[in-house]
Amino acid sequence: MQYDHDRLTRIIATDCGSTTTKAILIEYIDGEYRQTVRGEAPTTVEAPLNDVTSGVLNAVQELEEIARLKYNNPNIKFIDTDHLIIPRNGDIGADAYVSTSSAGGGLQMMVTGVVAKMTGESAERAALGAGAIVMDLIASNDQRLDHEKIERIRQLRPDMILMAGGVDGGTTKHVLEMAELVRAADPRPRLGSSYKLPVIYAGNTNAREEIKSILGNSVDLIITDNIRPTLEVENLGPARDKIHDLFMEHVMAQAPGYNKLMEWTIGPDGVNVPIMPTPGAVGNIMQTIAKEEQIEVLGVDIGGATTDVFSVFTKEFIFNRTVSANLGMSYSISNVLASTGLPNILRWVPFDIDQAELRNMIKNKMIRPTTIPNLLEELVLEQAIAKEALRLAFIQHKSFAVSLKGTQKTREISEAFSQSTSGDTIVDLMSLSLLVGSGGVLSHAPRRHQSVMMMIDAFLPEGVTRLAVDSIFMMPHLGVLAEISIKAATEVFHKDCLIYLGTCVAPVGKIKPDKVALSAKIELPDGTVFNEDIKFGELRLLPCGLNQTAKAVLKPGSGLDVGAGKDKPLETVLHGGVVGIVLDTRGRNPFVLPTEASVRVPLLKKWMRELKAYPDQIIS
């Protein structure tokens, strides 16, 4: 249901994260929707309060107090003792309240398939696309013995299971055997013991009756369309919809205080607006940008516990999402160290540090996840760790985002068999138009230049790529707001959410350091012309502000490609932003940092100075 601005003049939106509940106020002012006020409070799904609505009330209370100050109007009021005031009546209340949630660990699922790389992967994509964390993929051919699979299913306490397997009309034997393993394991839901575990069956339609007879009595069985009706077709929509329904009915309803919260989220007619899993809402926004602008988009949301990567690639706007469940900047920070190793983190650090001290610092952040780097050295270290977390999450995304994605995408049988073994990713950094960063370390970096540095070093964009960040982390809110007003969500997204940082230009390929990697002639908005033959291994930052553009002729060095093909010049318009235009000739495919600290550290300092990433005291 969509509402226009007659019905929707003030909206409260919250995102209940695992640590913090973030509230924003969206208002229709002077003919447009704007995000006006923001408040936050600790999430309260844990002891001692055990009720998510306490955190919501605290965050909205902050919103109310700031709104009163902003408008110098003490009559503004959003809360009446213990609930939000909907609908609005003048200064009192709001027209709608919407919310997303990832509190309590978000939506945790287990998926099963017959062939891991085919129906198994399709099931995984359906679950991830719906905003879930996939705890494990169990398939008939995954090399584990049957009793090991049963043990694994028993150990996991998922919120729900998605079962796929077999094409319609094909053999039913394997999918039935998998159902028998699930029944034998007798899996129990993570939250609450009083209800049966929801299991969605989205496999071979011919096996439905037998599946009912095997699982019908022991789980809450929901049957939907096959996600892989034929080998060449993937149909994820119906399974994703069922996951969303069940998330509301079962998972949210079990979490502390969510029954109350679900009653609160209503539109102007008093009609309920379902709570959406946070990553599902961010995914909606990414897809909307790509379709609206007709561009390829790569987005990342780096949180305390997990890092989500979203992408929309190819002409068909194929959407993919991955969750790196144990890569994050607080709860999971120690796992970033364990996954990448200390040398990979230290290669981004422009000063000496005692390794034992660094390891202990990382562990202390893990056990006290809400602390903030007060010292400059600690900020540099956290941002070095962030680069590695982002890099690892992106590697995972690339290997997952292979061809045959999205709904009803058709392909040849010969391709179907080769899809995963060949790793033919559809992520093409050269054709990528926009890279969007979100999450505390990117959205709240003290200097936007640091966000640019982290995103370039981690993702290594190729050719010409625009960079942007979510200003204050409001993409989830806008994703769920779109359910009642696409107009409001889109307007706020462009005016208040997305902050363009600038554009990165990076020739692809490697040549010798003393050779010219890029000859750039760029007409800057202030009337000056930047004209330089830049050698390999350099960075340049050029001034070009928000809503400004610069005409550019970019000639790559011999053997390099800047987007028009090897050795071919590219004439284009570069977009500015709050940071500017970055010319990066440090090489791509490969990008190599010197291993010798005596060589690397001066280079890092030079690049950081050029990017104005840190105060001089640490990089001089």
Place this chain on the structure above:
Amino acid sequence: MAQAYSPGLSVTENIVLRKERILPLKGTVLVKKGDKVKAEDLVAETSLPGKVLPLNLANKLGVTPAMLSDFIKVEPGQQITKNQILAENKGLFGLGFMKNSVKSPIDGEVESISKLTGQVLLREPRIPVQVKAFIDGIITKVIEGEGVEVENKSAYVQGIFGIGGETFGTIHVLAKSPDSQISTDMLSEANKGQIIVSGNMCSYDVIMKAKQVGVMAIITGGIDDQELKKLLGYDIGVAITGHENLGITILVTEGFGPINMAKKTYELLKKFDGHAASIHGKTQIRAGVMRPELIIPLPFDEKELVVKEAAMPSLDIGTLIRVIRQPGFGKIGRVTGLPELLTVVESETKVRVLEAKLEDGSTIVIPRANVEVIEE
């Protein structure tokens, strides 16, 4: 403005504790409301279903799933013993020639027989699970078939991080001060069954020696990341602990690296030297926060058992705080100012800060997120 929220770790000489002791599966509660229990008493028990072993009998016999019923010798629910014949064909021409049979690889029970796939699921015998009271106290609530609530009055220390499960012992403070360490030569067979206390750090060698002489648990201010890795054999990526089977439990009160144990904690432990206590190292930072605990039961009157209502600790002028990140990690002070406007700190981060006067008389301005409230 909404309240600043800085939950701290509880360290107190007197707290009314309520502990839920719940079975992982429904079972039998062995005590009743009002019973007085000791920490090691059993309060509930159940048995977990045994491991399942799938066996495709139809394949092994070389018959179709539909034909299996003609040859099967067991039925669902039936108890079986190892090597018992589960199914047997009639041999060539039904004359017993080249007869083929399938024997059970386990003792247990037949769980199910599938006519659709020919698969038989065998289940090993059930595994008993018992839940102890963990603390000396009184049963205040029985949750039928699931477990109980035990309450008591205790002196209590909540740690920041730990490893190892629930155990019991007598407290023995070996460290001479909160900033000292203990050495291997301070440990002997006399420490068997004890919960020993180190100061600002506990080395790998000390932990190993403690384990060898039968120490039940160690309480320490800090622990080194690399020594912990050596002890566990792996690096901890996400702080979910308590399941380690090391034969010793460790409770860390402050964090990683050499960090002096908070004076208040050290003095409390000194005061209760020689007392029996319960301890566990279970830590889970995310989704259901759990911290390791030391519980020293105190004599109580039932009327005293009133659990304080849950409340968010808040920061006010005069609140006692501890700094939990550099600079000044571990220092204690009192809040002297709570400026409302955001302040830029050395890292150029714009944050809400507080001003505090530290124990040594110096003053400090730090992000509110980098302190925890010490309950008084």
